[in-house]
Amino acid sequence: MTERATLGVAVIGTGKMGADHVRRIHEVVSGARVSAVVDVDAERAKTIAARVDGCTAYTDPASAMAAADVDAVLIASPGPAHEAALLQAFEHDLPVLCEKPLTPDAASALRVVEAEQRLGRRRAQVGFMRRYDTEYMKLKSLLETGQLGRPLMLHNRHRNAASPPFFTSSMLISDSVAHETDVTRWLLGHEITAVTVMRPTPSANAPDDLQDPQFVVFETDGGALADVEIFVNCGFGYQVQAEAVCERGTARIGDGHAMVTNMAGRWGGTIAQDFVERFADAYDREVQAWVDATRRGEVTGPSVWDGYAAAAVCEAGVRSLNEGGRMTVELVERPALYG
Amino acid sequence: MTERATLGVAVIGTGKMGADHVRRIHEVVSGARVSAVVDVDAERAKTIAARVDGCTAYTDPASAMAAADVDAVLIASPGPAHEAALLQAFEHDLPVLCEKPLTPDAASALRVVEAEQRLGRRRAQVGFMRRYDTEYMKLKSLLETGQLGRPLMLHNRHRNAASPPFFTSSMLISDSVAHETDVTRWLLGHEITAVTVMRPTPSANAPDDLQDPQFVVFETDGGALADVEIFVNCGFGYQVQAEAVCERGTARIGDGHAMVTNMAGRWGGTIAQDFVERFADAYDREVQAWVDATRRGEVTGPSVWDGYAAAAVCEAGVRSLNEGGRMTVELVERPALYG
């Protein structure tokens, strides 16, 4: 608990996620301040910067990273801009928290992995925030105790009330199931080696031409199977559940059964309506953990390797969705850096 | 509620299930009596018959069926003996309740279907007792209201504490998943058109050479998908769960969360240890419903067509287990009798 200097953070991208991270660092997180915000839209950058005393607005990441009061970078710009920003941060030798996806495809993600390898040490954390959700953490801890024996299967449910207008069938995999990709790898400690995406009849409540829901099966190099129900127009709310089936028992999270009411002939409770409500605490904990580790000179949390593996799995998944059948996932050899 | 004569039932087979049905008809069910028991083991038949006043022991089904005090037949002999007993009952024009499986394979099951067709009316009910479980009935009723919209997916879990010594990998499909085959067809109102069986790493707690657990995916002619986790050495108890995912909501049964205790650092409750504990009421209700319908001169409940379809799906499942990959299910055209 020795005092360390407050961490000056440059937030790249001031869209919904970026602006929310600015608010989080400013109001919630201890030990950090927003010293810079970056957006190609200069007005937008200025508006956000004005919310925080001593915060400077920039339109390009490189300038922000060069500023004396910037100690670390949080990348929340659109996915296609991540690679360049990450490489710049590496050049400036700055620690980074990069929102998911690491980059939009496996090839570019691999370039980031290679760039970090050249640094010879980890610099970047990828924003798979579910690893900071208390329920997922409890599940991970329980699995690590070995009480239940080895995990053999993992059943995942991922449901959104409604999809945004721009959502495509591929995005159910690359944008939504991307989370289960990471969760599966992290909880099981295995790499995913094959993906099969199946197509039930689409819901009449999904937009035309959207294949929603989908059912995904992952095979892993540890022999476990994971399945994912992804349903982004389920209508009733935002619900993320996981059940690990192990040799001696199972464990399930995500029921969200907190307050129980009796009324109008029914018992039960309310369902979260979006990921912000469901995972607000996980985001807070993720950023706090990143700030704390950074101030200690460490890099923890999901790595760029995790980002690359997720991208490769999602690519195979989208191929399976479009072409049908089982697709294998080919990863490069895992560098020692990611142990 | 007009009085009808007490139904005289011949119980064929006096193994565990048969003896239990004798007890059930004798002690639990209203409106029926056990007038005959049949077993190739004459001593066994006599021992069981002696438990019920006025009950005669036989060693062959045909003699029992010819007795004047036998109005109906309950077949609980081993599966390979079912076909002959069913055909005999049809000859004697007796109503039948036949334990699952209808017969051990699709070809013989089809012969039973054809024989009943020749009678021109339904005579037999197949013992898929889950249709009489209050939770499954609630789920079915809810789906029928249409409140949740069409079902798109059905997630099933089927877990036994430990498998009996004679259990083989194929029996996880043909003996255990047989229930989910019927449940899926009944709840969704669809025929199953393809089966894929996947093999996670076997549990270290399963006997050597037993592929346990398995993960099964059904495709249906209505476009819905159903998946089944079958795990017959889960160690912790007997647990059967189902979750229907529909266009506007989901419904889950089988949590078994009745009495909740707090003790020794844990909240929760006990898990049923076998199917007798879990489904005792369903068996009681099934036999009572069969007796009631029979006394009214009706045949209700799962039909021999349901038994045939289950056999065909299980055959495809066993092929998928052994050869890998997706297997289609080929059924003959559905006779009008099974509407």
Add this chain to the structure above:
Amino acid sequence: MTERATLGVAVIGTGKMGADHVRRIHEVVSGARVSAVVDVDAERAKTIAARVDGCTAYTDPASAMAAADVDAVLIASPGPAHEAALLQAFEHDLPVLCEKPLTPDAASALRVVEAEQRLGRRRAQVGFMRRYDTEYMKLKSLLETGQLGRPLMLHNRHRNAASPPFFTSSMLISDSVAHETDVTRWLLGHEITAVTVMRPTPSANAPDDLQDPQFVVFETDGGALADVEIFVNCGFGYQVQAEAVCERGTARIGDGHAMVTNMAGRWGGTIAQDFVERFADAYDREVQAWVDATRRGEVTGPSVWDGYAAAAVCEAGVRSLNEGGRMTVELVERPALYG
């Protein structure tokens, strides 16, 4: 499992409960038949009798009890008629199942106790059917194992959607809490020694002048406390819950959390709407157990002493409601017959 003769039952009273018991014995219960029905309304008696072959209608209990085909009596007439019917059954030396309340007050209940004592053996069972509910039975069994240590407190909830038009404030105690009186004595194995009834603000949804809800505290001779929330216009359904708090843990029943749905922003399920829905199985099991015991020549289940004690506690409760404060319960010495 030796065969015994079918029990011929005379059902006294053919109101809602009586008619339901006729149906139950006729259609559900094994080993018994309705040979007589009795109602002062001759037409009503005939109508009900006509539903069962070989069932005779009577207008007075004594004639029915004298009939050759009557082996046992089920009293379901209004409470004020119970005492006379019970004493007549004792004269005819017939086993009796008497619906609750045993009689409307402690003095008359005591006369029944004394009459049975003169017989020198138990003849009557009182219809506290909750003792036959699977959840209450589980709770009782758990307490008897001693795993949780001695029970120290019992929290009860008793909620009805709406009260019938004739309901008075006193009836919340004498008619509704009567059940918790028995449940408390049975689960704890203690006599209730004092009652305090408290009056929260009445609900605006209760009829004018009805003190609803009420909150009742029982003290027992074993030192445990029990409390009862009785709320007969709760609006949302019929809900009966109990939580035993013991030295090393607690156990709760009555959540009724079977099927869980997700829909329209809420998770949860439906609540039973009346006692018939909630306790139908308990009634079936109660009458079957009475028939089975009677055919074995035994008397089991709640005794007339239990009926008398409940009446005495309810009388003290009504006094507490009307006069305020704590009222002690005075019972005569417990006869050895009720050991």
Add this chain to the structure above:
Amino acid sequence: MTERATLGVAVIGTGKMGADHVRRIHEVVSGARVSAVVDVDAERAKTIAARVDGCTAYTDPASAMAAADVDAVLIASPGPAHEAALLQAFEHDLPVLCEKPLTPDAASALRVVEAEQRLGRRRAQVGFMRRYDTEYMKLKSLLETGQLGRPLMLHNRHRNAASPPFFTSSMLISDSVAHETDVTRWLLGHEITAVTVMRPTPSANAPDDLQDPQFVVFETDGGALADVEIFVNCGFGYQVQAEAVCERGTARIGDGHAMVTNMAGRWGGTIAQDFVERFADAYDREVQAWVDATRRGEVTGPSVWDGYAAAAVCEAGVRSLNEGGRMTVELVERPALYG
């Protein structure tokens, strides 16, 4: 979100709670720093101060409050020292967060109320942290919507695994039920007008001479009743539950049913083992809310009036425990300052 200066906090008392608040402000809370710690034990004060850069150790509160870098005071010293520290903070015109109890008795609490009244504005917040627990907040929000109608009853459970060695029977009221006193007043929006404490047989697992558990009934000026089971040697964990019973429904919190496991014949999960585990987030949120309000120049949260009312209710409760029967609670007239 305009930038405000970081709040310099003096933490008075460096026992378990005080040290934890130092850690909290240092590591978790945004916008504040620990500039001073105070303890009569100079060594202890220095040790704690050394954990935070720029933090000064003091042995008397007044010196700390006079320091230039102290903007606010958090009182976490033993209860008997609170009054003096509060009055000193008022003299220095510093905002205060005072751990519960406000003071050890109603008379001293009233002096603090009067002192704050003389200031003419609120300066102090009392540490009833349950108001910052997400479940209690959800319950409060639901009650405020009016969906369930007026609350008529509130059932509370407060269970600790084991009591500390110094715990007395009175402390079950003054230390433990103090929380339910505040929760009841806050959730219902009523003052408590009478208290009755009942004594079930003590648990054999409680220390000799400790009356544990106890059962408490509160009456309120709004006509609602609240009951509290307090059981500080329940053995199985730390569990705090509340159920509000309203005119049209009920709402229950505190089941703590997050991760659900199946293992070794049981379903369920773990119970928190102490208040730190159960309410850690509530403490974090409480202190953050106090810091945020203070930086905005506001005082929110539970007031010294709430602290005074709780003290008065607990005094009546201890009298009821010791003398038996119902005790009325006499409060002075509520000053306009506390609306």
